[in-house]
Amino acid sequence: MSERRTRPASKNPMKSVWRRAATPPQxxxxxxxxxxxxxxxxDSPEVPSVVQAALYRxxxxxxxxATLAETYRELxxxxxxxxxIGLARPTEAELLSxxxxxxxHPLSVEDAMEAHQRPKLERYGDTLFVVLRAARYLDAPExxxxxxxxxxxxxxxxxxxxxxxxxDLSAVRRRMEETPELLKLGPEAVLYAILDAVVDGYEPVVSxxxxxxxxxxxxxxxxxxxxxxxIYELSREMVEFQRATRPLVGMLHGLMAGFSKYxxxxxxxxxxxxxxxxxxxxxxxxxxxxxxxxxxxxxxATLVTQQQNAEMRALAEAGFEQNEEIKRISSWAAIxxxxxxxxTIYGMNFEHMPELHWVFGYPFAIALMAVVCTSLYVxxxxxxxx
Numbered sequence: 001m002s003e004r005r006t007r008p009a010s011k012n013p014m015k016s017v018w019r020r021a022a023t024p025p026q027x028x029x030x031x032x033x034x035x036x037x038x039x040x041x042x043d044s045p046e047v048p049s050v051v052q053a054a055l056y057r058x059x060x061x062x063x064x065x066a067t068l069a070e071t072y073r074e075l076x077x078x079x080x081x082x083x084x085i086g087l088a089r090p091t092e093a094e095l096l097s098x099x100x101x102x103x104x105h106p107l108s109v110e111d112a113m114e115a116h117q118r119p120k121l122e123r124y125g126d127t128l129f130v131v132l133r134a135a136r137y138l139d140a141p142e143x144x145x146x147x148x149x150x151x152x153x154x155x156x157x158x159x160x161x162x163x164x165x166x167x168d169l170s171a172v173r174r175r176m177e178e179t180p181e182l183l184k185l186g187p188e189a190v191l192y193a194i195l196d197a198v199v200d201g202y203e204p205v206v207s208x209x210x211x212x213x214x215x216x217x218x219x220x221x222x223x224x225x226x227x228x229x230x231i232y233e234l235s236r237e238m239v240e241f242q243r244a245t246r247p248l249v250g251m252l253h254g255l256m257a258g259f260s261k262y263x264x265x266x267x268x269x270x271x272x273x274x275x276x277x278x279x280x281x282x283x284x285x286x287x288x289x290x291x292x293x294x295x296x297x298x299x300x301a302t303l304v305t306q307q308q309n310a311e312m313r314a315l316a317e318a319g320f321e322q323n324e325e326i327k328r329i330s331s332w333a334a335i336x337x338x339x340x341x342x343x344t345i346y347g348m349n350f351e352h353m354p355e356l357h358w359v360f361g362y363p364f365a366i367a368l369m370a371v372v373c374t375s376l377y378v379x380x381x382x383x384x385x386x
Contacts, residue, residue: 050067050068051087068101075156082157084190085098089163105125111131128153132198133148148164167201196274203282212234239290249276252275
């Protein structure tokens with residue numbers, strides 16, 4: 001690879017004092033390749049990692065190199081140009097090539113390889129490294145899908161590394177190319193456009209989640225048995241949403257804090273303040289969603305407990321009534337068993353029975369049966385068995 005040329009200093013650099021502790025990088029794993037910048041189709045080995053590369057001068061596209069090598073060569077030939085390279089789940093070799101050409105810090109390259117990073121903004125020399133978590137709402141399964149975007153912003157280049165379907169960076173590129181007066185502000189303007197696209201992508205998610213919460217509230221009071229699972233799944237998505245939006249508030253305020261120090265263009269300052277306002281509003285809405293889901297889960301648990309108590313009460317009442325019926329049946333069975341026993345004994349017809357030829361034998365047997373039955377009836381009646 002040719003030696004990297006010396007690049008002119010940026011006119012409007014956006015710096016940050018955020019630094020991470022230096023730790024030895026671990027051997028990275030080569031990630032899979034991904035679909036194009038404007039596609040959400042499944043990953044395919046045939047789809048190239050370099051989605052789109054373009055060179056710009058004064059806000060106008062002057063070249064569209066097909067490979068990274070061509071991009072490097074043409075950028076060296078454009079002293080006042082800017083390269084915007086978009087990649088989707090690039091290979092390790094591609095990232096190492098970019099690192100060597102643009103002097104990217106090994107820690108930032110490692111993060112871009114492995115993905116699964118928290119949103120953050122870090123400065124490595126004259127390169128700004130930004131990690132963003134994009135989100136989109138999927139209507140069919142009624143769930144939130146999260147993507148990860150890594151952005152390298154240097155004096156004359158912007159490199160985007162996308163992990164996931166969101167965001168649609170082709171729309172960002174079209175928007176910037178249609179407004180050359182904004183694009184000619186340099187790499188910082190591209191970073192603003194990417195931030196704006198990510199934050200704007202949160203709004204449909206917020207609307208979809210609001211509808212889900214309204215539906216869940218209805219299902220809770222209907223007693224839907226599946227609503228607890230839905231509340232839990234949506235709560236987990238809101239945790240992920242919080243992790244995506246809350247750090248972004250601090251990141252944007254960090255950028256705004258350096259406006260005066262690093263001479264950021266005034267128009268760009270206004271744009272970034274607007275993005276900060278939107279992400280603050282979104283973060284507050286997400287916090288409200290988490291609180292609402294917690295309260296709904298509590299209400300649902302209370303309703304389920306009340307329903308279970310009602311069912312247990314009904315079962316207890318049914319068991320009590322059943323016991324009362326068993327008492328009545330057992331009492332009458334005992335009362336009827338007494339005369340049956342006496343009659344059975346005297347019905348054996350043995351020849352030598354003391355009372356067989358007794359004149360008062362029959363009246364005595366009848367009286368005995370009546371006394372036993374009456375006594376049992378009185379006993380059971382006093383014990384409320386009858």
